[in-house]
Every structure is written in C-alpha cells, then in structure tokens.
Amino acid sequence: MEHIVIIGNGIAGVTAARHIRKLSNKKITIVSAESNYFFSRTALMYVYMGHMKFEHTQPYENWFWKKNRIDLLNAYVSKVNHKNKKLLLSDGTQINFDKLIIATGSKPNKFGWKGQDLEGVQGLYSKQDLELLETNAPNKKVCKRAVIVGGGLIGIELAEMLRSRDIPVTFLVREDSFWNGVLPSGESQLINEHIQEHHINLRLGVNLGEILADENGRAKAITIKETGEEIACNLVGLTAGVTPNIDFLKDSGIELGRGVKVNRLLETNIKNIYAIGDCAEQHEAIGHRRPIEAVWYTGRMMGETLAQTICGNPTEYKPGHWFNSAKFLDIEYQTYGWVFSERAKKEYEKHFHWRHTKEKVCITVAFNRETGRFLGINTFGIRMRHELFDRWLTEERNVDFVMEHLADANFDPEFYKAFEKEIISKYNGDFGKSIDIKKKSLKRIFSLS
Amino acid sequence: MSTYDKSMALTGQPPAALSTGQKMATLLGMGGLAILLLASFNLNFQNKGLWLTISLSAISLGILWFAWDAYTNKQPGIKNDGVWFKSISNRGLWGWVAGIALTCFYIILYFYPEYLGLVSDGENKGVISLFDPLSIALSGNPASQWFVYGTLYTVAILAFGIKFLWKYRHNRYEKIRTVSVMFFQTAFAFLIPEFMARLNGDKLNLPYYDLKNMWPLNYYNFEGYRVKAFINSGNIGLAMLLFGIISVFVISPILTYKYGKRWYCSWVCGCGGLAETIGDPFRQLSSKKQSAWKIERWLVHTVVVFVTIMTTAVIYSYLGNDTSKYWLTKKTFLIGVAVVLTIVFSLVMIFKRKQLQKDAQYGAIGFFAVIIGLIGLHFLSGDGNIFLIKSGTLRKSYSFLIGSIFSGVVGTGFYPILGNRVWCRFGCPMAAILGFQQKLFSRFRITTNGGQCISCGNCSTYCEMGIDVRAYAQKGENIVRSSCVGCGICSAVCPRGVLKLENGPLEGRIDSNQVLLGNDVDLMELMNKK
Incomplete structure (x- = not known):
C-alpha cells in the first residue's frame, strides 16, 4: 500500500489527508511537532482571550483520525532524504514514504533587529x-x-x-x-x-x-x-509578516526560493514530493495572487487539489476568484475580487468609496474606468454573499449591475439596518448616474427560475 | 523562564476579575435574595408589600448595574472575553455552587413547597406570604409557590434580558428577539393568566392558561378537569380550548414552515426565554460531542412517544362510550389517533425518508410500531385500562419524571454545568416535534457563506444546543438541524461573516449545492461527486 507522509498538520496538510482518504485506501501519516491534533491556527487568539479553550479550536474529535485511518505522529522532521525516500526525525528514528507532502506553514519574520532573540x-x-x-x-x-x-x-x-x-x-x-x-x-x-x-x-x-x-x-x-x-x-x-518554515529542507535537493518551489500541480522538482499551503511558492504567480499565499483558504484549496493529483487524477491548482476576510477588533472585513490600495492600484482601476457618517461601516468598489467592468469589493461592517460575488465576477458584470443588485448580496443578519440606499445615492452623485436599487430577490440569489 | 503562577493570574486579573462596581452590584442583588431567604426562614416582615418591593428592586438593580458596568465602556461587539476564565461560566467553583443552589431550589419548589411557606388551608407563611400582596393585587388570590416562581422567573427574564440587550447592542436580530421573549413572558405567561383568574366567578371558571404554551409542552392541557373547565366557561372557554388545539395542529406548523422552530423556541417560549437571558452566560457549556448528539436524539424522541401515549391515555380515560351523549367516544378517539399517526408516518417515510439518518429511520419505525401495537393491543384485550397501565399512573410518572425532574431540576438547575438548553435539547417534546418539522418541512436554514469559514470554532462553542456548527460551515454546507432554535448567536460570534439565519426556498436547502469553497468550478464538481 502506498504510504503518503504529510509534514505539518495545519489546514493544508489535514485537508490533503482527508481528501486522499475520501478518494483512496492509501496509508496516510501526518507528522507534526506542534500539536497532537489538528487545530485552527486562526483561533489561537480566542484561547488567549478566554472565548474558547484550546480543545474548541480542534475541528475534529480525537476519535476522527483513527476512524479514518489517518496516523498522527508527534515528531519533528529534521532531514528529508529523497533518494532513499526517508525522513529523519529529531529523535534519530526514520520513516519511509512513497509520496511526501510538505505542508509546514510559516514562521514569523525577523528582520535582524538588535535584541530580536531576547526573552520577552x-x-x-x-x-x-x-x-x-x-x-x-x-x-x-x-x-x-x-x-x-x-x-x-x-x-x-x-x-x-x-x-x-x-x-x-x-x-x-x-x-x-x-x-x-x-x-x-x-x-x-x-x-x-x-x-x-x-x-x-x-x-x-x-x-x-x-x-x-x-x-x-x-x-x-x-x-x-x-x-x-x-x-x-x-x-x-x-x-x-511571515515567511515559509522550510529551514529543515536546506541542502535536501528540493528546490527552494523563499518557499518550496512548486509548479501548478503543486509538485516540487523532485518526483513524488509536493508542497502546499503557506510554505509553497509558485514558480509564477497566478493572476494577481502572490507566489506565496499565506492564507487559510488557499491552504485548504491546495490540499483539495493535491489530493486529486495524488489519487491518480492530475489536477492543476486553479484557485477561483480571490476572496478573503478578517476582523479588525470589532469590525468585520470581507473582500471579493481585487481592490488594490493606492500604492498597488492598476492604472485602469477606479474606485467608488462610501462611508457611513457615524458608524464604522464602509465599502469600496473597484471597476475598470474604461469598460465599467466590476473588479472587486471591500466591505467593512457589512457582510456580503460570497456565492453572488463569485457569480458576478465570473459573469464579468458591469459595476452598475452590481450596484443595482447590492441588496441581493447583503449577508448581514436579519433585521440589520441596510445601507444600500445611501450607498447608491452616493454612487449616483459621484458618477452622475441614476441607478435604482432593486429589491432583494430570493429568486435571483438562489438562481431559481 | 518566568516562575509565574498561571492559575492565580487568571482569577485575579482582567478579563476574569470583577470590577469594584460589579462587586457592589453583586452584593446588592444578593441582598435582595437574602430578604427572600430570610422570609423563607419565617422572619416576619411587617410591611410585606414594601419588603417585597425592596427585594425585587434590589435583585433587578443589582443585575442591571452589573451589566451596565460590564458593557458601558466597551465598543459594541462580541463580549466573550474571559468567559472560559471565570469560574461561574467554566464549570468552576462558582458554577457548581450556583448549580447546586438552583437544583436545591427546584427540589423544594416542586416537592416540598411547605418549606417555602405554602399552607394549603389557611394563611400562607414564609416567602410565599411575602408575595401575597402582589398576587392579590393581580389576581385577587393569595400567592402560591407557583406565583412566587412565576414572579422570580419574570424578573429574571426582564433583568437579564436587558443585560443581553446591552451585550448585543450591535445586533438587531438579537435585540428584537430578546424584546419578544421578554414581552411573551411578562404578558402571556405572567400577567394574562393572573387577570384571567380575576375574571373567574359564577359563570366563568377558566383554568390557569398561558396561551402561548402549547401541547406537548403543557402536557396537561387536555386533561379532564381542564377540558371540563373550558367547556363550562361558555364561549371564552370553548375558544381557548379550540385555540389550544389549533395552535398545535395549524398555527405552529404554518409558522414553523415559514420561519423554522425559532419562532417558538427563541422568540416566544418561556423556557427558551429563561435560557436566552439568565442562561446566556452558560451557553458554551453544552457538549458538542457526537456521542451527546446520539443521546439527544434518542432521549428527546422517547419523551415525545411518552407524552403522546400519556396524553392519549388521559383523554381516553375521561371519554365515554355512548355515542348518543357525545360524538367523541373512547373508540373513535383512539382510532383517530392511530389514523393521524399513520398518515404522518407514511408521508414522511414516502417523501422524506432520505433526509433522515439511518438510526432515525429505525427509531421512527420502532416508535410507530410501539404506538400502533399498543392501540391494537387495547382493542384486542377489550379492557378498561388503556395500554395495560392505568392512565393516572402514566400521567403521574410523566409529570414527575419529565415535568418536574427533567424540565425543572435538571433543565434549569444544571444550567451552570450542562449548559442553558439541557431541557430544550434532551427533553422537550415540543422542541422535538417542531424540530422534526424544521428538518423536513421548513424554509429555515443557516446559510454558510461560500468558502469564508476558517474553522475557528466560535460558532460551535457558543451553540447552546450543542450543534457542531463548524462541521457544516467548514465544508460550505448549510446547517439544517432539527435541534437548532435559531438564537442567532453562531452568526453573531462568527468573526468572518460566514453564517446567516434565513428563510428561503426549499430547493437546495439541505444538499450542499455546488459548495463554493474557492477552488475552480471543475474541481468542485469533481469533489461533489460522492
């Protein structure tokens, strides 16, 4: 039975393992020195704040791994020997692999400041x-x-x-x-x-x-x-910022840049060795994306993709439209498509910005100044429907269309104050248009005929 | 390395520590409770009305002051800092103290009301007598242990309701929902029944009736003495009896179809009202283990079967055999029950079987067989006792086991240990019936927002019903669970705006319709092939 070894039990490695299990009967081992079980890294802050206990950050109960025949090994990999297909662990033991997935994530940047290694x-x-x-x-x-x-x-x-x-x-x-x-x-x-x-x-x-x-x-x-x-x-x-956590791969023969260099199939230069998640670096950036994407969702997407490749269905990593989200203290932020800062803005990119007079709520819509094509949206303090923006981006909708249907895209909880009217009125004022907002339609939202 | 002691820090420092204001507020509230306690030890207060006012005001003001101090200097937003550091909300010492105290209170209330000062023939003593002035003002009658309980219950929902309103002042869904439970408790559960009692006289003899309380939650509604009282109270009584029947068979199914069971469980219900207000600090204590879910499914449905059999038996016991006197006889009634159950069961098994888990299918078949078997057995045996047991025995054991022990002692007493919805989740037959409908015939779902979930676990942690919300959200699946009461907290605590409670078309409600997790469409199609 083919033995797949995954270094790293973060979202990328665990997603790969789960999907390989769904698709095959291969032997799967996940090696991690960080924790016994997969946890959500993004939730660590809530443990310190007392919103959750550490165990709550673990998305699967402990029996899950055995039931799905995913072996977990708490160990630190110090060397990869690709010729013999062996991993050397820090305690001196070795394990063999047939295929290796490197999913070791990142580590915090240190820029050579004086005193950066002090205690505290x-x-x-x-x-x-x-x-x-x-x-x-x-x-x-x-x-x-x-x-x-x-x-x-x-x-x-x-x-x-x-x-x-x-x-x-x-x-x-x-x-x-x-x-x-x-x-x-x-x-x-x-x-x-x-x-x-x-x-x-x-x-x-x-x-x-x-x-x-x-x-x-x-x-x-x-x-x-x-x-x-x-x-x-x-x-x-x-x-x-963070940087790929790949020091143990120096002199392993695996091609490294800032991260582990991979092609679109997420293969490294060595056959049967792959890299996914934060530590993977695309030879060439995909679209407007960065070659290294240290984002939760992309780690998950790479894991899903690689599982297909490993289980005999070679699949390129083709992320869909960009999206992301974050929370700044009490303000939620979501983004769909591309909205760039002034510094990074493309010359064809034009912005519409609206901010509430009192509350901390604002949106920015990016569109092509020549064609009016909708490029992306940032929202602060308003939730938006991912599925709808994904659809509109695929359909290459015009910005006017998006503004007209903004009420459809709202994903705030029921009874929340809606700001579409104010947004549209500013949009009409800014660009001399006379768009009427359409009432929210479940038919359109759920694409029912 | 520092030699610093972690455990000390967590109790003595923010966010776990109480501010001076909060300490004083707690003292004030406890002072109010102390008056009640002294009264129950038969300390005789001269001016009962005054002391009752002082006591209830102190309790309410203490709660409000505490809440004001906690939230006033904070930005609107999620206020869960330190929840797992505080011993009251993490099953620590204070959690156990509160749990044991509440449990003792319920045991005394249900089984030893004489210790509260109840005197069945004569003037009340103790804490119950302290409530006499208020009771007389409202209904004209002296207080009972239930009046004391009802008053404290209402005060708790109102005061902790205001605390909840402050806590979630950024969230209009939570605010409107909370005002709704506060209203239904005060008006429907507390005031209207008391005023109804005032109307009673020669012509009218209405039983105590909280109109929003439906069978099977008020399992006693169709008992002989109540039905007799309804019928003997003219048109008003008849209207109420009809309303009781219509709410179970017409109003509730329509509302549940449109809005999910939340219209009742977290907007109207009194048990839900208490759970959402005073119980809110304990919501994170519900178990999210899969094993707990299994226990829940078996337990709560067993209660449904129990209450159905019990009610059938009770109604059966007072119906007559003579068709000339009244059209509804023992026989027609039993056949009616069998027919209704068979229709519901067949419809579900024909049209919705696929949406039930395997064990739910077996369970449904098993339960159905038991009930039909019992009814059949009855006709074969031709004996006066339905279902081989005396209806009175059934009724008594239900009222003891479910009505008192489960819903009261365990359901509320164990808030600080098992979470604030123990009863609703494991025991409430009403919740089970509404949930059954919510799962199979309702527009309600919690929509997952594409691929935005980061598996952080806030939603699951704060789900009072113990649903592992994250398990669905991280796969991009909608959450359609019979136990969901629609409190909306998962959506509120989600840091990435992933969850939305909404009523939408039935089409594609449960199936993860082309789940959008961010990868390109071809791959998603591949992954959705099962």
Whole structure:
C-alpha cells in the first residue's frame, strides 16, 4: 500500500489527508511537532482571550483520525532524504514514504533587529507562541506594557488579545496608515480610528530601532528608529509578516526560493514530493495572487487539489476568484475580487468609496474606468454573499449591475439596518448616474427560475 | 523562564476579575435574595408589600448595574472575553455552587413547597406570604409557590434580558428577539393568566392558561378537569380550548414552515426565554460531542412517544362510550389517533425518508410500531385500562419524571454545568416535534457563506444546543438541524461573516449545492461527486 507522509498538520496538510482518504485506501501519516491534533491556527487568539479553550479550536474529535485511518505522529522532521525516500526525525528514528507532502506553514519574520532573540520577544503563529505569550504576558501586572511591531493582520489581533487583559499596547506601524499597502486609504483610515477607540497607542510611520535588554537578558524597552524615543515594555510582539518554515529542507535537493518551489500541480522538482499551503511558492504567480499565499483558504484549496493529483487524477491548482476576510477588533472585513490600495492600484482601476457618517461601516468598489467592468469589493461592517460575488465576477458584470443588485448580496443578519440606499445615492452623485436599487430577490440569489 | 503562577493570574486579573462596581452590584442583588431567604426562614416582615418591593428592586438593580458596568465602556461587539476564565461560566467553583443552589431550589419548589411557606388551608407563611400582596393585587388570590416562581422567573427574564440587550447592542436580530421573549413572558405567561383568574366567578371558571404554551409542552392541557373547565366557561372557554388545539395542529406548523422552530423556541417560549437571558452566560457549556448528539436524539424522541401515549391515555380515560351523549367516544378517539399517526408516518417515510439518518429511520419505525401495537393491543384485550397501565399512573410518572425532574431540576438547575438548553435539547417534546418539522418541512436554514469559514470554532462553542456548527460551515454546507432554535448567536460570534439565519426556498436547502469553497468550478464538481 502506498504510504503518503504529510509534514505539518495545519489546514493544508489535514485537508490533503482527508481528501486522499475520501478518494483512496492509501496509508496516510501526518507528522507534526506542534500539536497532537489538528487545530485552527486562526483561533489561537480566542484561547488567549478566554472565548474558547484550546480543545474548541480542534475541528475534529480525537476519535476522527483513527476512524479514518489517518496516523498522527508527534515528531519533528529534521532531514528529508529523497533518494532513499526517508525522513529523519529529531529523535534519530526514520520513516519511509512513497509520496511526501510538505505542508509546514510559516514562521514569523525577523528582520535582524538588535535584541530580536531576547526573552520577552516573540511572534504569534504557533501553539507554542501562544503558550509563550501566556508566560510573557499573563496579565497587566507582569506585562506592564507591550509593544507590537508590524501593522498587519496578526499585529492587530495581538493588540486585541492583549487589550482583553487590559494590558497597555503600543502599536508600531511602518506605514503612515494601518495596512495601507493592502487597503485603500478610506478604509485604512477607518481602521486607524477604530484602533484608537480601543485605547491602543497607534504609532504610524515609525520603525523599530532596537530592543533593549535588562540585566537578566529580558526585553525591557524598545527604541524608535526615527526619533530614538525609548518605550519601556515587557513584551515585544514581532508581527511583521511571515515567511515559509522550510529551514529543515536546506541542502535536501528540493528546490527552494523563499518557499518550496512548486509548479501548478503543486509538485516540487523532485518526483513524488509536493508542497502546499503557506510554505509553497509558485514558480509564477497566478493572476494577481502572490507566489506565496499565506492564507487559510488557499491552504485548504491546495490540499483539495493535491489530493486529486495524488489519487491518480492530475489536477492543476486553479484557485477561483480571490476572496478573503478578517476582523479588525470589532469590525468585520470581507473582500471579493481585487481592490488594490493606492500604492498597488492598476492604472485602469477606479474606485467608488462610501462611508457611513457615524458608524464604522464602509465599502469600496473597484471597476475598470474604461469598460465599467466590476473588479472587486471591500466591505467593512457589512457582510456580503460570497456565492453572488463569485457569480458576478465570473459573469464579468458591469459595476452598475452590481450596484443595482447590492441588496441581493447583503449577508448581514436579519433585521440589520441596510445601507444600500445611501450607498447608491452616493454612487449616483459621484458618477452622475441614476441607478435604482432593486429589491432583494430570493429568486435571483438562489438562481431559481 | 518566568516562575509565574498561571492559575492565580487568571482569577485575579482582567478579563476574569470583577470590577469594584460589579462587586457592589453583586452584593446588592444578593441582598435582595437574602430578604427572600430570610422570609423563607419565617422572619416576619411587617410591611410585606414594601419588603417585597425592596427585594425585587434590589435583585433587578443589582443585575442591571452589573451589566451596565460590564458593557458601558466597551465598543459594541462580541463580549466573550474571559468567559472560559471565570469560574461561574467554566464549570468552576462558582458554577457548581450556583448549580447546586438552583437544583436545591427546584427540589423544594416542586416537592416540598411547605418549606417555602405554602399552607394549603389557611394563611400562607414564609416567602410565599411575602408575595401575597402582589398576587392579590393581580389576581385577587393569595400567592402560591407557583406565583412566587412565576414572579422570580419574570424578573429574571426582564433583568437579564436587558443585560443581553446591552451585550448585543450591535445586533438587531438579537435585540428584537430578546424584546419578544421578554414581552411573551411578562404578558402571556405572567400577567394574562393572573387577570384571567380575576375574571373567574359564577359563570366563568377558566383554568390557569398561558396561551402561548402549547401541547406537548403543557402536557396537561387536555386533561379532564381542564377540558371540563373550558367547556363550562361558555364561549371564552370553548375558544381557548379550540385555540389550544389549533395552535398545535395549524398555527405552529404554518409558522414553523415559514420561519423554522425559532419562532417558538427563541422568540416566544418561556423556557427558551429563561435560557436566552439568565442562561446566556452558560451557553458554551453544552457538549458538542457526537456521542451527546446520539443521546439527544434518542432521549428527546422517547419523551415525545411518552407524552403522546400519556396524553392519549388521559383523554381516553375521561371519554365515554355512548355515542348518543357525545360524538367523541373512547373508540373513535383512539382510532383517530392511530389514523393521524399513520398518515404522518407514511408521508414522511414516502417523501422524506432520505433526509433522515439511518438510526432515525429505525427509531421512527420502532416508535410507530410501539404506538400502533399498543392501540391494537387495547382493542384486542377489550379492557378498561388503556395500554395495560392505568392512565393516572402514566400521567403521574410523566409529570414527575419529565415535568418536574427533567424540565425543572435538571433543565434549569444544571444550567451552570450542562449548559442553558439541557431541557430544550434532551427533553422537550415540543422542541422535538417542531424540530422534526424544521428538518423536513421548513424554509429555515443557516446559510454558510461560500468558502469564508476558517474553522475557528466560535460558532460551535457558543451553540447552546450543542450543534457542531463548524462541521457544516467548514465544508460550505448549510446547517439544517432539527435541534437548532435559531438564537442567532453562531452568526453573531462568527468573526468572518460566514453564517446567516434565513428563510428561503426549499430547493437546495439541505444538499450542499455546488459548495463554493474557492477552488475552480471543475474541481468542485469533481469533489461533489460522492
């Protein structure tokens, strides 16, 4: 029986394992040194905040793995020997494989800051990072202030976590507005304001200088590069992005770039060795996507795709229309299609932006300035229907059509205030149009004739 | 490494720690309860009306102050910080203390009301007498243990309802739903029956009737003494009796078809009202294990069978044999029940069999066989006792086991241990019948938003009915479960906007219709082939 070994029990590896099991009777082993059972990485923050216990982040009960004949091995792979098809584990034992899937995910970026390896300095990615955070910042007595370096999604989550325990937080963001390399300025501004509403000391346009140690080798303060200002703190959170976790593959003969290089079939340069999820790097980026996609959904999609290939149905990784979501403190964010920030905007891309006068709600719609074709939408504080935007993107709808049918796409809970009228009236004003919003139709939403 | 002690930190620090304001608020509320406790130890309060007012005000104000302090300085949004750190909500010491105290209260209430001061012939004593002024003002009669319980129940739903409104002030579905349960409890369960009692006199002798309470939840509704009272109370009584029958067979099926069982369980029902308000801090304690789901399915449907047999037997026992006196005789009634059950069973087995789990099919066949068998047996034996057991015995054991122990002692007493919907999930026959309909004939579903689920588990954790919501959401499947009461909390706590409670077309409601998880369409089609 063919033995499939998967390194990494995150969403990519586990999805691959589940789908291989659905399609075949192959022997499957998942190796991980992080945790005994699969858990949802994105939920780690809720464990620290007390919304959930760690066990709640595990999507499958413990009996699931045995029942589905997926062997779990808690071990750390230190070397891959592709010639003999063997993995060397850190305890010295070896395991054989017929096919190997590398799904080892990411690790936090460190950019060579002075003091970045001191005690009290950490990233937030793994279960171990969470445990470390419980030691470094259990409460506001032990951690009198935390400094977070890096204004992305993990940074703002870490800030939210620490604030839930009333720990004062200083948030250093290199850009002059939060996440504005990704978000258009209006949205970025809305989040800046919301961060401050949560009593987080947001410092825009500053970089970390160095991290200073106390006599025990623990972080005691940081300096700001631009001004030399010193900020005393007990925790430094490094959240300036992630990078593929592939150090153990150096000199393995597997082609590496920043990640493990793969083709569209998710194959590496070595036959029978594949890479998926955060650690995989496409030779050429797909569409507007990045060559390395460190996103939950893409990890899952790659897992689904690779299972087909491994079970005798070679399938290229062909992600559909881009989508993503996040939550910034209390504000939910969803995106469908492509809406670029001012910095990354294509020259044909035009934006329509609407923001509620009082509440923290806004949307940005991107469309082609020449043809009017709808390109994508960002929403803050409004939920949208994935299926509908996916359909409209496939049908290459015009932006006017999308605006006209906006009520169909709303996915907010029942009885929520609807903002379509205000949105359309601003849209009509901005572009001299006279579009009437259509009433929500279940027939259209569910494509019934 | 730090030598720091984790457990200490979690109890003494935010978000688990209580603020000074919250401590004082707790003290105030406990003060109000202490007055009731003193009264039950027969401390004689001179001015009963005044002390009752002080007590209930202190309890309500304590709850409101506590809630205000908890939420006022926070942004609108999800307020679950520290839920699993607090001993009251994580089955810690305070959780057990509260659970045991509640359980004791229910045991005394149901089985030893004399300790609350109930005197069957004579003036009330103890805490019940403290409630006399209010009861007399409302109905004209002195209080009973049920009046005391009803008042406290209503106060709890109102005060904790306001707390819930603050907690979910960003969510209009939750707000409207909560106002609805507060209204139905105050008006229908508490005030209207008391006023009805005031109307009673020579001509009118209406039984206590909470109009929104339907059979089989109020399993006693069609008992002989009640039916007699209804019939003897002229047109009003007859209208009420008819309403009781129509609500089971007409109103409820229509509303459940349109909106799912939530129209009752989390918008109208009193048990649901208590669970959604004072029970809200315990919703995360329901078990999500598959084994718990199996127990739930067998237990709750057994209760349905039990209540059906019991009610049939009770009605049978007071019907006559003589067709000339009244058209409904013992025989016609039994045949009627058999016919109705057979029709429902056959329709489901013919049209909806595929939507039932294997064990549900076996269960349905088994239960059906038992009931029909018993009815058949009766005709063969030709004896006065239906189903071989005395109807009175059946009725008594149901009222003891289900009405008191299950719905009261376990159902509410165990909130802090097993979660706030133990009764609704494992025991309520009404929930089971509505759920059966919700699963098979309803427009209601929780729609999963394409591929946006990140499997975080907030939805499953906070599902009070113990549904593993995430198991469906992460596959892109809609959630169509008979136990779902439509409280909407899964949708509220979802950080990615994945879940939406909605009423839509039946077509494609259950089947994961071309689940959209983000991959290209060809692959999705491939994966959907089973």
